[in-house]
Amino acid sequence: xxxxxxxxxxxxxxxxxxxxxxxxxxxxxxxxxxxxxxxxxxxxxxxxxxxxxxxxxxxxxxxxxxxxxxxxxxxxxxxxxxxxxxxxxxxxxxxxxxxxxxxxxxxxxxxxxxxxxxxxxxxxxxxxxxxx
Amino acid sequence: xxxxxxxxxxxxxxxxxxxxxxxxxxxxxxxxxxxxxxxxxxxxxxxxxxxxxxxxxxxxxxxxxxxxxxxxxxxxxxxxxxxxxxxxxxxxxxxxxxxxxxxxxxxxxxxxxxxxxxxxxxxxxxxxxxxxxxxxxxxxxxxxxxxxxxxxxxxxxxxxxxxxxxxxxxxxxxxxxxxxx
Numbered sequence: 377x378x379x380x381x382x383x384x385x386x387x388x389x390x391x392x393x394x395x396x397x398x399x400x401x402x403x404x405x406x407x408x409x410x411x412x413x414x415x416x417x418x419x420x421x422x423x424x425x426x427x428x429x430x431x432x433x434x435x436x437x438x439x440x441x442x443x444x445x446x447x448x449x450x451x452x453x454x455x456x457x458x459x460x461x462x463x464x465x466x467x468x469x470x471x472x473x474x475x476x477x478x479x480x481x482x483x484x485x486x487x488x489x490x491x492x493x494x495x496x497x498x499x500x501x502x503x504x505x506x507x508x
Numbered sequence: 509x510x511x512x513x514x515x516x517x518x519x520x521x522x523x524x525x526x527x528x529x530x531x532x533x534x535x536x537x538x539x540x541x542x543x544x545x546x547x548x549x550x551x552x553x554x555x556x557x558x559x560x561x562x563x564x565x566x567x568x569x570x571x572x573x574x575x576x577x578x579x580x581x582x583x584x585x586x587x588x589x590x591x592x593x594x595x596x597x598x599x600x601x602x603x604x605x606x607x608x609x610x611x612x613x614x615x616x617x618x619x620x621x622x623x624x625x626x627x628x629x630x631x632x633x634x635x636x637x638x639x640x641x642x643x644x645x646x647x648x649x650x651x652x653x654x655x656x657x658x659x660x661x662x663x664x665x666x667x668x669x670x671x672x673x674x675x676x677x678x679x680x681x682x683x684x685x686x687x688x689x
Contacts, residue, residue: 377681379681379684385674389671417518422631429676433673437669438668438669438670442672446522
């Protein structure tokens with residue numbers, strides 16, 4: 377791949393925007409938040425993040441915001457991932473390998489069905505309060 | 509345990525974000541047979557009594573994760589420096605920020621691989637809560653710099669799937685060029 381300039385990147389973005397009718401961040405209705413603290417990284421959170429990106433791109437899910445944060449507080453279950461979307465309870469999935477990441481996209485986000493065997497928690501009440 | 513230097517780097521940047529940094533500067537250099545990695549931030553910083561204990565794996569200031577009794581990020585970095593006969597640097601001033609660095613022989617048998625630089629740099633640039641993140645990358649044949657503000661100006665919200673994909677393509681093109689020469 378030839379070295380890109382910021383102008384090349386801008387042109388690529390414009391082309392992609394036309395192609396996908398990309399929406400603004402405000403219109404993102406689904407949030408996938410990957411815990412990238414020390415234990416998450418050690419357990420493979422970066423590979424999990426990459427798997428989400430690949431799967432979301434493959435399904436053309438432009439209404440998903442893929443975010444990263446520090447530890448979600450469940451070190452024994454890393455990599456951990458929180459999924460927030462309307463019409464579904466907010467949950468934290470644990471032991472999310474790249475294979476489980478694909479499953480979360482297909483079942484939870486597309487199929488609106490919880491991946492029950494990987495649910496470890498839901499955010500504490502004070503965190504939920506802060507997001508209202 | 510962290511298996512790559514990229515994972516160590518991600519950990520250090522997350523530490524900086526947790527310290528409330530507005531600006532984080534990262535440098536990753538491979539020159540003259542040495543590998544050097546530095547993360548500087550303008551976050552809360554640490555007083556001297558904390559700095560002396562910060563690389564003890566059984567010490568944590570308890571602010572980020574109340575109740576947790578270990579802190580492993582800096583300990584891993586120091587361990588890597590010692591295993592590779594390299595040097596480890598930790599400088600911090602309360603209210604001014606922290607600089608953490610590793611410098612070691614690039615061909616040391618115990619130096620972990622860097623791993624996936626593109627994925628690592630994208631994750632660093634997408635770290636939330638930091639105003640500006642700058643990554644300076646350099647090897648014998650060239651250099652490039654990534655600034656989150658410039659990239660956000662072009663791509664918008666870096667947490668969107670499309671922006672992350674394009675950001676990955678951009679960083680890969682910079683990295684490929686660095687090793688093509």
